[in-house]
Amino acid sequence: MNKFEGVANTLFVPLVARIAVSKEFPEYFYDKKALELEPYLPDDAAKGSSQYSNMASVARYYNMDRMVTAFAKDHPECNVVYLGAGLETAYDRMHGKLPGVNWFEADLPDVIEARRKVFGQRERETTIPGDMFRMEWSKQVDNSLPTLLVISGVFQYFHEEDVVSFIQNCRVAFPGAEMIFDATSRFGLLYTNWFIKRTGNTSALMYFGIDDCKAFAKKCGTVLLEERTFFPDALKMLGKKLKFMTRLSMKTAERRKLVMILHLRLSQV
Numbered sequence: 001m002n003k004f005e006g007v008a009n010t011l012f013v014p015l016v017a018r019i020a021v022s023k024e025f026p027e028y029f030y031d032k033k034a035l036e037l038e039p040y041l042p043d044d045a046a047k048g049s050s051q052y053s054n055m056a057s058v059a060r061y062y063n064m065d066r067m068v069t070a071f072a073k074d075h076p077e078c079n080v081v082y083l084g085a086g087l088e089t090a091y092d093r094m095h096g097k098l099p100g101v102n103w104f105e106a107d108l109p110d111v112i113e114a115r116r117k118v119f120g121q122r123e124r125e126t127t128i129p130g131d132m133f134r135m136e137w138s139k140q141v142d143n144s145l146p147t148l149l150v151i152s153g154v155f156q157y158f159h160e161e162d163v164v165s166f167i168q169n170c171r172v173a174f175p176g177a178e179m180i181f182d183a184t185s186r187f188g189l190l191y192t193n194w195f196i197k198r199t200g201n202t203s204a205l206m207y208f209g210i211d212d213c214k215a216f217a218k219k220c221g222t223v224l225l226e227e228r229t230f231f232p233d234a235l236k237m238l239g240k241k242l243k244f245m246t247r248l249s250m251k252t253a254e255r256r257k258l259v260m261i262l263h264l265r266l267s268q269v
């Protein structure tokens with residue numbers, strides 16, 4: 001049974017990572033829904049992945065889940081909008097604990113069609129097909145409610161001018177809202193593109209990197225609320241349970257700020 005027909009192979013990379021880490025390190029991250037989806041993955045879905053690449057993927061969810069939870073606790077009735085949501089299972093990880101959140105997931109039409117087949121229709125969840133850069137999705141989100149936009153594993157594939165103008169458009173559509181997204185440093189892009197070539201997905205090379213988060217936030221007319229690196233908790237919690245090379249890569253990523261999550265306030269225009 002192929003529930004994922006029509007879905008690009010790159011989409012499986014983060015799901016494979018959530019499954020692998022949920023099995024290996026459930027004390028750090030556990031995603032029940034991702035584990036349920038394992039039988040539907042193509043045989044070669046894990047091609048090219050490593051313990052480090054899985055940890056790098058999952059550390060995004062680990063940190064972003066905490067940021068989403070903090071936002072929802074501060075704003076008990078709010079919107080959380082995942083743009084380029086892919087096969088994200090955040091709703092399944094958090095909906096039960098955050099009953100006042102209206103969840104949205106936007107992605108390209110093929111992906112939303114697959115999501116609807118896989119997940120069905122659920123309460124307080126809206127799926128929106130379309131190109132997120134065209135902003136049509138914003139009409140379905142009530143901007144009078146506190147809103148958090150979450151963009152995970154997406155911007156890297158675009159060019160800086162597209163990302164900056166997209167964030168500026170979000171400022172207009174959601175004045176005062178907040179946004180979180182992950183970014184790789186320009187040096188980090190070199191390593192990541194090497195990894196992507198190993199998976200054989202040369203069409204998924206990355207172009208957009210950030211070295212100075214504050215300057216980038218300013219360029220977009222936004223305020224940098226937080227800049228967090230990925231691995232402090234994972235290193236503390238898992239320590240020597242991680243392979244030596246994984247630990248070394250994580251420590252290097254921390255020291256050189258190769259990957260981070262930016263948290264912005266979209267200031268009033």
Ligand SMILES: C[S@@+](CC[C@H](N)C(=O)[O-])C[C@H]1O[C@@H](n2cnc3c(N)ncnc32)[C@H](O)[C@@H]1O
Nearest residue numbers: 014084085086088107108130131132152153154
């Ligand atoms: C690497 S996946 C990340 C998926 C998910 N956010 C996660 O972290 O698991 C990138 C996603 O961005 C989506 N995407 C790419 N371009 C898009 C666009 N112009 N509009 C909406 N989604 C887009 C892809 O379809 C894919 O689902």
